[in-house]
Amino acid sequence: MRPGRVIAIVPAHNEEGAIGGVVDEIRALDPSFDVVVIDDGSSDGTASLASAHGAAVVILPFNLGIGGAVQTGFKYALERGYEVAVRLDGDGQHDPAELATLLAPILSGEADIVTGSRFALDDGAYRPPLGRRIGITWFARLVSLLTHQRVTDTTSGFQALNRRGIALFADDYPNDYPEVEATVLVFKHRLRLVEVPVRMREREHGESSITFVRSVYYMLKVTLALFVAMARRYAVPEEEAAHR
């Protein structure tokens, strides 16, 4: 597959401290990449900063949550006819330097969706706090079991997608901790998912606000959502493909 137009989708909620740098880094890496920042109801200067740094900015009228924001980006990519999309978080934890690694399986045509995994290497470079590590391991095991495929990092939002992946997510994308559920979605629609090892950076600004109690709550909620996702009725993929 020849590399088509590439769009970088950056969801951001109150990230005025980091967003400018993220946009600059992506553009510095490859000036041919277009960047769209989805401002998820920020109350700070995220939108104007992103715009000033040369990104297209889609401003949601209110906060939709990460899933709704990311999906807006996929809809944008689909509408504008981009062949390939990459998704990076607006807080700067996803290093644009890893984009080449992420894009390789898409460009060679062996995957529809590529996820950057912090754990595929298992060199211990990334050590999240205990509560989160339990959650991450739990979902990795569960999702691997459900999808019959070894998945090591189900909560990573660092992804690259081809046209089929973009179309799927533009049409249907879950909302809370969407990456976990989306993995099941990808499996159900028989798209090819590949994980590549990447390094992620520490959050540039602020600590993740997820406490232990909340992690447990989210684990329960997302686990339930996973089983619902497995049991849900889906349109036959072939039929869908014919519609598009």
Place this chain on the structure above:
Amino acid sequence: MTPVKISIAASVASLLLLLIVFELIRGRRLKERYALLWIVTGLVLLVLSAWRGGLNTIAGWMGVSTYPPAILFAVATLFVIIVLLYYSTVLSRLADQNTVLAQRVALLEQRLTEVDDGVGERALLGEAGAELRGEPG
């Protein structure tokens, strides 16, 4: 046997419910499709309240011999649960539609900004062009 007083009180309450629902529909504060379940609820409760023999029979089926009006509570609770469940589905649909609308609005707004910028640029270029083309002195 169901006490007559309870029968009357329950009938009045059911009638009141029906009356309020009708008033809300008349005032267009309640859409018919959402009112239908309430009307059915009111009618079923009214019938069971007024028709004491029927209530006793049903209570008999259920093995409730001591206090037939308990069946009234049970039926009322069942209908309230059905109405709530139905409203949860309505709410879920509205939430989904709300998300889609917000995304649509945001994407359109972005496109509009682009078009506006484009028009602005063309206007500027046009002016500059006219200046360049403008008759000398």
